[in-house]
Amino acid sequence: MAKFFVKDLNFEKNIGANSLSLKVGAFHFLVDAGMDPKRLGNEALPKLKGIPKNSVDFILLTHCHLDHLGSLPIVMKQQTKAQVLVSYPTQLIAPFMLENSYSVMCRQKDEKGISEYPLFTKDDIAQVAKKFFPVKYGQTYVLKKEDQQANITFFEAGHVLGASSVLIEHEGRKLFITGDILFSDQNSLRGAHIPQLQDLDVVIMETTRGATERKASRRNEEERLIKTIAKTIKNGGACLIPAFALGRMQEMLVLLYEAKKANKLPDCPIYCSGLGMALVSVFDEIGKTSPYLNFSRQILKKLNVKSMRRKKIDPKTSTLKSPAIYLLSSGMLVEHTPAYNVAACLLNNNKNSICFVGYCDERTPGGQLLQAKHNSTFRFEEINFSTKIRAKIDRFDLSGHADRDELCEFIHAQQPKKVVLTHGEEASREWFMARFSKQERSCSVLDPEVGKSYCL
Ligand SMILES: [Zn+2]
Ligand SMILES: [Zn+2]
Structure with missing residues (x-):
């Protein structure tokens, strides 16, 4: 043999x-x-x-x-x-x-x-x-x-x-x-x-x-995430969800859409960006015929998703729209991504929240932020910007x-x-x-x- x-x-x-x-x-x-x-x-x-x-x-x-x-x-x-x-x-x-x-x-x-x-x-x-x-x-x-x-x-x-x-x-x-x-x-x-x-x-x-070890079920984690986002929006804050472009961003769009249909999420603009948006067309195409994928580009319209460019986001000069949801890559807040700059803009305000929904290596800015203490100073090296951590930082087990x-x-x-x-x-x-x-x-x-x- x-x-x-x-x-x-x-x-x-x-x-x-x-x-x-x-x-x-x-x-x-x-x-x-x-x-x-x-x-x-x-x-x-x-x-x-x-x-x-x-x-x-x-x-x-x-x-x-x-x-x-x-x-x-x-x-x-x-x-x-x-x-x-x-x-x-x-x-x-x-x-x-x-x-x-x-x-x-x-x-x-x-x-x-x-x-x-x-x-x-x-x-x-x-x-x-x-x-x-x-x-x-x-x-x-x-x-x-x-x-x-x-x-x-x-x-x-x-x-x-x-x-x-x-x-x-x-x-x-x-x-x-x-x-x-x-x-x-x-x-x-x-x-x-x-x-x-x-x-x-x-x-x-x-x-x-x-x-x-899994501590909470996937459904419970989804509920907790939606509640955190809804609370942030109701308080007039902005919520950043750093998400991987492939899969996680589309999954979050469907989750937000389902929550909205069930009246669990107040109306507010949703901003997305980059590769994740480019992949929407592929997901839409496959979703038309496949029994395993639940996705259609109609979701973007129904959620009133707006696209966002990284170049416009500078924490020293710009203020971001609030209340709003920012669903942006990268999932680990790595440098040179929209999520990195938006995190820098949102960190200093206790009305805001940053919700991690995927794997975060501890050496990345996202991993470092998850380990940092509330009210401590956090440095965004790439854009030469430091700010106090006042926003709520949380992670959700949706692996x-x-x-x-x-x-x-x-x-x-x-x-x-x-x-x-x-x-x-x-x-x-x-x-x-x-x-x-x-x-x-x-x-x-x-x-x-x-x-x-x-x-x-
Ligand atoms: Zn993989
Ligand atoms: Zn892998």
């Missing part, structure tokens, strides 16, 4: 530059080709050096977050014969994300003095798009190499529009990759749809929330990743012989190691060292 080999190409055990080399008999797959959003230049790339030129047959792209997609144009220059298997939404969304990444790199080239930027060109993005092969969820595709055959099936993984889990079948052995996965439904996107799979040999599982207990239930139900941990920090993996060794005696667990090849 042919062997499977896995090698994690990330440079550390973290949610950074995700990429897995997977050898399945004669086939060489690459699962994702990410770029670490917190690093700069070539430092942000996965360890691709050990992958010989033109050795990869197929790239399985699970979804369009940059930690999975960001280095794809660079990989494709080395792997010119590889086809990229994607879901239909991923095929549409990926070029937007890569173009945005290209623009950011062009700007950072001078600002931060990174000579190698941009790491790819617009033409490279166009070349990548040509290699996309869109697959339908739930449909099995037969891949052939030499005298061997591998069957590939994509399933909806929740998480974000287009996100996929992947089943690989080869000579009677089965390997399942969760990708980034969310089982529960969001307002805009239904949760993962994975059938009961028989005789699974291996599950490669994300572990993002292994170190996080796009499955809870650790849900992942344990999934593994318990699917009964694979082996679980391989990926996409998580050390503490997250340790939690799963401990839990599985206690509760899943018939299943072995592997926490692979990065850069090391393992036979599965």
